[in-house]
Amino acid sequence: MHIVVTGTLLSMKRADAAQKALNVGAIPMDGINSKINYLVTGYQAKGRAKSAKILKVEKMLSDGFDVQVID
Numbered sequence: 001m002h003i004v005v006t007g008t009l010l011s012m013k014r015a016d017a018a019q020k021a022l023n024v025g026a027i028p029m030d031g032i033n034s035k036i037n038y039l040v041t042g043y044q045a046k047g048r049a050k051s052a053k054i055l056k057v058e059k060m061l062s063d064g065f066d067v068q069v070i071d
Helices: 014-023 052-062
Strands: 002-006 027-029 038-041 068-070
Touching: 002 014, 002 052, 014 027, 038 052, 052 068
Parallel strands: 002 027, 002 038, 038 068
Antiparallel strands: none
16 A cells, blocks of 8 residues: 655654554555555645645546545
8 A cells, every 4th residue: 555644744753654654564655646545634724725745636536546535
């Protein structure tokens, strides 16, 4: 499984999240591509525009890709 994180994580650093993903057999990635299985969205300030990663995944979902978004 390939996983990407976007936004601010409140409970841990990104490096720790990447290590946890590796520990359970996932592959952390920096960018969105057709291999992605999960997008983890961290905190986003109210009124702030969606990140480019969220917008790309929304487009992929509308195109029929199987991507899970975890808030």
